[in-house]
Amino acid sequence: MAACVLLMLLAVLRLTSAEDFHGDNISFIKPHKDPDGNIQVAFHHQQNGRNNCVHSSPFTCEECKSFVHSIVMQTDQDNTGQGRWCQSGRFTQANVLLNVSHISLSNKGCCWATNNDMKTNWTAYAHMDLRTRSDTETLNNCPVTTTVSSLRVHQNCFSNMHLLAYDPDGDHVKCHWPADAAVHKNITLNENTCTLEKTGHVSEGVYVFEIMLQDFPTKRISLSNGNGTSKYWETSDENASPLCKLKLQFLLKILPSLPICELGHVQPNFLDPTPKHGDVLHATVGDELVLHTKAQAHRATINGFQVSGPHNMNKEFADGEHGKADLTLTWTPQHSDVYRVVPVCFTAETNESQSEMRCVVVMVSKPASFHDGVNEGMFESSFTLTGPTVVTCAGNRMMVAIKRSTLPDVDVNSLSLNDPSCLVTYNATHIIGSMLFSNCGTTIEDEEKYIFFRNQIQTLRDPLKVVFRRKTVKIGFSCQFPKTATISSSYDIQKSDYIFSHSRLDTFSYLFDVYTDGSFTNKVQPSAFPVQVDFLQNIYLSLKAESGLANVRLFLDSCKATPDDNPDNDDFYDLVKEGCVKDPSLRVETVDRLSFHLEFQAFRFDGDNDQVYITCTILMCDVNDLLSRCAMGCLNEEFRRRRRAVGMQTSMQSMTQGPFQFVSEALPSGAVHHNNAEMMREDAEMMQADVRENADMDDVYVMKKSDAPKPVSGETKLSRVRMEMKKMLSTNISTMVFGGACSLSVVVSAVAIAYHARKSKGKDQKPLLAS
Missing domain, CATH: 2.60.40.3210 (Zona pellucida, ZP-N domain)
Known part of the structure; x- marks a missing residue:
């Protein structure tokens, strides 16, 4: 009998603790991506309850390799001893599978506290895009939001309730009801302001609210995967998916009506210096952040404040005269909080009523040491002020x-x-x-x-x-x-990192790399130079700028090949010139606003040269400047006469990559027959036809392909003809000695001269032979 009673008591206790769920929310920390492409996603999960706030079930995730959880820590609780509300927090770090484009987290449990909507089971959900944004060159930041554990409002004093919906990237945040959310009569949700609005009579009781927050960029951007693929996100696309989705869950208790709804009467009213709803505060790792709030209620006693914030935020309550009360919040961010965007919400509490809920955002920065003058190694400013x-x-x-x-x-x-x-x-x-x-x-x-x-x-x-x-x-x-950059130091042509220093004020880093294939995932290491290539083999190059400046883009002005590492060599071949593609085999892909991929077929220079160096010239521009060099794109003759770049841009910078060395032996001149020349001529005609056919096709790159290039060489056509005549005369003499037929030698010489004249003309049109 005693055992049965014990079991019944345990069941009752289990049921009581189970009906404690008041809601929850997730706040993501900016995801971290290491050089190998692995992504770590960290988030803080806050859960609201009544009596039991030290238990939190873990999330599930199909895209995650592993989870690392902290212990569940209580962040706030009812100080009246009645156990009416509490809040806990847990930090979780997830290691994501390689090359996934998103992460989805879910959690579920039972049971909601007793409510008018008859909701029992609850489901938490979050989804975040893990592709790199072209506008920030980083992974997406999700919106941040939270609520205090227990929200109360009087029936006749409820007009609207502002919820926190802040996006660190400046995206537009929309709120909507999930498909399985309870429908509330006479309470609507303003999707653009994330505000609950009362439109009619609402009965007393407790109501469940589940709201999905979504962020949408305010302009067209591209999203790049770790495998090198990218996709544009269009603002004009009404069906475009949000980059992040977060479910916010909370309870709202509708209290009986008050005789007077005036703020500061029974309902506490916030006073200065309380921050306004939506204010953005800034904190530094290691430095104490201090936040002051003050409230007043003439006809009630403020007995405390509810706060939703980080677990190590300290609260200091002070009761004053004339119904006033003060709250001082102090928080010292740790190194694990760097770049964290922390939502903090608070309400002033009396036994009868509650103030409005106000929420602020705290953005955490890296620590810095302050002393007289400017920090060593940092960037100087034009700002001066008397005093340190x-x-x-x-x-x-x-x-x-x-x-x-x-x-x-x-x-x-x-x-x-x-x-x-x-x-x-x-x-x-x-x-x-x-x-x-x-x-x-x-x-x-x-x-x-x-x-x-x-x-x-x-x-x-x-x-x-x-x-x-x-x-x-x-x-x-x-x-x-x-706006003008200069090369800060010399560099080895086999290295791929080029640093252009802007005095002591800023540094752009340019990367010029060679890759093994078209996936652009495996770089050719410096120890592998010179890179061994063969005719018709594709060469893969990547140009990338690294800069924290917003609203800048990289522009590829020119790329040319030379037989040595001297870009000013008289023997050169244009791949790109003045923003226009010149080589028919060249494909230029714009990966994002700061990087390009180049792919073309290997070639070599005529003569004994078996190595090729590639030199590209680039610059940076303001993306919004319509007068910059970047905005002009390919400069044809007509465009050059009409316009000159006068906008916001850096100076031109040149980078050299190579050498590429050919492993195939060149054929001797005597082995080139008339049939081979005919085949080369037919191939050239087919290639020119392909170029004409593709001329109308849109290219990913901003530049347009021009006609076949006109080669530049220090050797004139006349000197080449003389050299070929000399070769043929030598061949004629040998023929006469061994053949003994003068007339035959004359015929052979005539045929040879005609053949070599055609060959010389072909060489003059294209000195770089591609097999």
Whole structure:
């Protein structure tokens, strides 16, 4: 009997703990891709509950090789002792299978807390594209969102509820109901603002909400796989799939009506310096982030705050006079948090009511050491300020740090960047502003020799205030990048990494590599040079620029072949000239805005030269500049007369790759017969026909194929004829000596002269023989 009672009690306890689910969400950290193509995806999973918040079932993933989980850590709980709500968090790192294009995570369980929708089982879901974006040259960032564990609103005071939906890449985030979501009468979802809107009467009780967040780029981009393939994502395509999908799940309790819905009466009202909903804060690894909130309720007592944030964020609550209460949140990001985008939501709580939910985003940057003057090894700025300060300019972002002692009597909680939603952060010694070149109101200016990225730290203005009792701040700072690049050091022609240094301000890295086949996955190592090739064998080259600057593109102006490593050799052959493809066998593929693939058939120069070097000239341009060299593309004669590049671009840079050495022995001149010459002439005619046939076809590359190239050589047609005459005269003498027939030698000489004249004409048209 006692055993039966025990079993019944255990069943009741199991059922009670099972009905604790209040919702959950996932926040991805920017995926990491190593040089071998392996991708690591990390994410934080937050789960809301009632009594039991230390258990969390793991996710499943078909594209993952393995998972590494942290322990489940409670991040927040009800401080009244009633166990009404709690939240836990777990960090997970997934190792993804090679060359997969996406990752899908799912989780399910039972049971939702008792609700009006009669929902029991729940399912969590997340999907992320793992292809490289052409606009950022990195993997996609997913939107971030979260909610506090327990959301409450009074029946007559509910008009709308703003949910957090922030995308680090600046993509447009849309929200919609999943197919299996509960349908709520008189509650709609604004897809573009991710806002719940009340449209009519809603009964009291608890309701389940499941919302899918999706991100869509705001412009046309290409997505590249690890295997070298790419696909365009079109904004005009209404059926285009989102790059990420996240399911946000939470409960909303509708409370009885209040006599007065005025904020600050019974419902707590947030006061300054509480951040606004959607504000973007910046934190640095190792430095303490401080976030202040204040709320007031004249007819109720604020007994605490709910917070959804990282597990090691500390809360300090202070109860004040006149119904006011303060909350100070402090958090010190660790090295594992670098580049993390952290959602933080909070509400002020009373026994009767709850404030609105406000959410902010914290962007975590790498640590930097601050001292007087500019950091060694960092990039100098045109910004100057009396007193110690530092401006750090990186590839795609900048950060300013100002000693607090230089700004006395300044309210650091009222400082922002150009965009008022981007607040500055601070520690005991410095005020810190950190931003990308593409956000927080950063502007770009093009001057004669430099590109400037500018922002400023300013005092937030309250439109309701007409007087101020604190000093206002307006401090401008910028990063400058010269438009002209110079080669920083000499290089070996067998190496593939070419560094072009922009003084001490920025560095573009250009890669010029040889690959073994058309998949462009296996590079030819420097030890394998000279590369052994044969006639008609395809050669595969890759040109790539590495730069953190946003909105720049690589342009291939020219590529030419020479028999030695001197690009100015008089004997050369144009593969690409002034943006136009000249060689009929050449195929140029634009992989993305910073890289090209080149494929062409091997050839050799006439004479004793058995090696070929390839020299390509490239430059970088602003993608939005219609006057740049990149925007002009292939320069034919008419275009050159009409227009000249005057836009935002770097200077031309040349890179040499090779040598390519032929392993096949050349045929002796006496072995070339009339039939072979006829076959070569027919092949040439067929090749020219193919070129004409393909001339109307669209090419992936921005340049157009021109007619067959006109070769350039230091040897004139006359000298070649004389040389051939000399060879034939020598052949005639030998023939007369051994044959003894003068008349026959005259006939043979005439035929030979005619043949070699035709051959000389063919050589003049094409000095590089492709078998």
